Amino acid sequence: MTIFKPVFTAIALALVSASVVPSAHAGDTLLMQRARQAESMNLPKKGMSMADVERRFGSPTSKLDARGGGSRKQPVINRWMYPGYIVYFERSHVIHTVLNTPAGNNTHP
Incomplete structure (x- = not known):
């Protein structure tokens, strides 16, 4: 066996x-x-400033609460929501732009 x-x-x-x-x-x-x-797609690119993003893409539909900022190794992360995508900033510069999921399940990014 x-x-x-x-x-x-x-x-x-x-x-x-x-x-x-x-x-x-x-x-x-x-x-x-x-x-x-x-x-x-024409999306905000890495390194763009917040001012550049707002000038080129308009005001976001919402600006989510900032996260992090507790230390130098944990910088402030800001998130701006636009129709169809979310822009992530480290301090005041773009680090990533993420398309919304087709299922719409990133309601709390």
């Missing part, structure tokens, strides 16, 4: 792994599509 236990475990592991792989590829594909979409 002990011979079959490792074989059974290996087969079960292989089946579980095989069932996970297709969903991982689908997720990767969606992520790649969103990355291409973001690249083709």
Whole structure:
């Protein structure tokens, strides 16, 4: 009986792994599509100042409460929401722009 236990475990592991792989590829594909979409859009770029973003893209629909700022290693992070994307600033410069998810589940970024 002990011979079959490792074989059974290996087969079960292989089946579980095989069932996970297709969903991982689908997720990767969606992520790649969103990355291409973001690249083709006119979005705030890394390094832009808050003033530049507001001048070029207009006022955000909302400015979320700042986070961090407790120390030099944890700078203040500001987040501005625009229709379709969120702009993240470290202190007063863009560090990242993120498209809203199709499901709209980033309501508390």
